[in-house]
Amino acid sequence: MTSSQTSNKQELPPTAWAVLGLLSFPGERTGYELKKWADSSLRFFYWSPAISQIYAELRRLEELGYAASARSGPEEVRAKRRYAITDAGRAALAGWASDTAEAGPPVLKHGLLLRVWLGHLSEPERLRAMVEEHMDRTLAELAAVREAMAHAAEVPEWAFPTLALRWSERQHLAELELAEALLADLAQAGPAGPAAGAPADPGRQADGDSPTPG
Amino acid sequence: MTSSQTSNKQELPPTAWAVLGLLSFPGERTGYELKKWADSSLRFFYWSPAISQIYAELRRLEELGYAASARSGPEEVRAKRRYAITDAGRAALAGWASDTAEAGPPVLKHGLLLRVWLGHLSEPERLRAMVEEHMDRTLAELAAVREAMAHAAEVPEWAFPTLALRWSERQHLAELELAEALLADLAQAGPAGPAAGAPADPGRQADGDSPTPG
DNA sequence: TTGCCCATGTAATTTGTTACATGATTTA
DNA sequence: TAAATCATGTAACAAATTACATGGGCAA
Numbered sequence: 001m002t003s004s005q006t007s008n009k010q011e012l013p014p015t016a017w018a019v020l021g022l023l024s025f026p027g028e029r030t031g032y033e034l035k036k037w038a039d040s041s042l043r044f045f046y047w048s049p050a051i052s053q054i055y056a057e058l059r060r061l062e063e064l065g066y067a068a069s070a071r072s073g074p075e076e077v078r079a080k081r082r083y084a085i086t087d088a089g090r091a092a093l094a095g096w097a098s099d100t101a102e103a104g105p106p107v108l109k110h111g112l113l114l115r116v117w118l119g120h121l122s123e124p125e126r127l128r129a130m131v132e133e134h135m136d137r138t139l140a141e142l143a144a145v146r147e148a149m150a151h152a153a154e155v156p157e158w159a160f161p162t163l164a165l166r167w168s169e170r171q172h173l174a175e176l177e178l179a180e181a182l183l184a185d186l187a188q189a190g191p192a193g194p195a196a197g198a199p200a201d202p203g204r205q206a207d208g209d210s211p212t213p214g
Numbered sequence: 215m216t217s218s219q220t221s222n223k224q225e226l227p228p229t230a231w232a233v234l235g236l237l238s239f240p241g242e243r244t245g246y247e248l249k250k251w252a253d254s255s256l257r258f259f260y261w262s263p264a265i266s267q268i269y270a271e272l273r274r275l276e277e278l279g280y281a282a283s284a285r286s287g288p289e290e291v292r293a294k295r296r297y298a299i300t301d302a303g304r305a306a307l308a309g310w311a312s313d314t315a316e317a318g319p320p321v322l323k324h325g326l327l328l329r330v331w332l333g334h335l336s337e338p339e340r341l342r343a344m345v346e347e348h349m350d351r352t353l354a355e356l357a358a359v360r361e362a363m364a365h366a367a368e369v370p371e372w373a374f375p376t377l378a379l380r381w382s383e384r385q386h387l388a389e390l391e392l393a394e395a396l397l398a399d400l401a402q403a404g405p406a407g408p409a410a411g412a413p414a415d416p417g418r419q420a421d422g423d424s425p426t427p428g
Numbered sequence: 429t430t431g432c433c434c435a436t437g438t439a440a441t442t443t444g445t446t447a448c449a450t451g452a453t454t455t456a
Numbered sequence: 457t458a459a460a461t462c463a464t465g466t467a468a469c470a471a472a473t474t475a476c477a478t479g480g481g482c483a484a
Contacts, residue, residue: 013471014325021332032435045327050473055437080435094335100344103325105351106389109228111317113259113381118235119374121308130314137319160333163399167327170395174388175320181384185377227443246463264445269465294452294463 015049019057020066020093026157028082031055040148044168058083135179142172229263233271234280234307240371242296245269254362258382272297349393356386
């Protein structure tokens, strides 16, 4: 406990809470283990920080008195460290996790959709191919989610992680349906519609006062 | 081709491409206008950069020869600037937009799900309330998407933006269904299950060798 | 004995945000 | 004439990544 905390309202970045969250499950673990676990669970609906950042957050968490570490080889610097959450850490995390204002809207950054939005710059076939590739990737992710879920479902302590993974499974299925519908829309708009792309298209350079797209 | 660019493979952050993408639709516009437009379209499936960053990206784009600006009051520094994409910019953007490797998997950072994953730290009712709040927010977003879509659908040049917004509409509907299912899972797991939360729970401090959660 | 996984960290850099400063034009 | 919106930018900072440095243990 490094004392001296004045404010009771800690302003921490999401990563710090996520790392502390990993620590909130029974057991002590190393930064390395935390990273692996994040890669096979958090990453499906939140995200997985770089390993170097995990170590940085662990140090910060320990300074705040939210986590405590024990070195394995007693005196060594840079020896294996196992971290555990403290009572103060658990209390702070519980406060954060229940704070409804803190949880803003989900952040989605969908590169494929940006490309669809910019569809006038690609050939229709290319666009279709990109959507299909996205579906392949999604399918692969779905398999990974299911594997993680099968793993989690075996342990009673991981009931909530299992629920989150179940949500993620459904989310990936929805993503596939969304892509399917997008493909259909593309097929309908492509051949008949205002056919975009590189070649032959008379007029259409109407620069000047065109209204701002929505 | 505006000369002097040595490398033909520009390594630009997503934001730069997004801003250039906004510019790729017919018409010249100011940074300010770009921001408003991003707020009512890009933000639904990608994201909307801070206005200060838009200005920064516009400057970078102009340096690269991908965009060109014209001041309104001829000699003034800090006068209104209208930007337009150049041929080089359009070509680079088209290359980027068709690059399938460039488009990684979608990034999702879902604060609500992180809290569900951490469900053992909240009271069940609190969790349910958070999911319901999320549904309210999603409903409001859905309305905004639909409004933007109605706007976009009127202009033939915005056929692809309209498609992207249609995808977003469906995505928000899916998000609602996902939340519904989550609520059901929570109700099922809550009363009977390994009832987490603050009070009265004997044992459960099993620190030590517990396996790493998935 | 080579290469992989475990394990921890530092340094440099990029990306992006918020807060601030400034002023013109439009609307109530 | 006051407030809102339009419009552009700077400065300080936070968050997070990549690249790099280091070294032990184990398996092919």
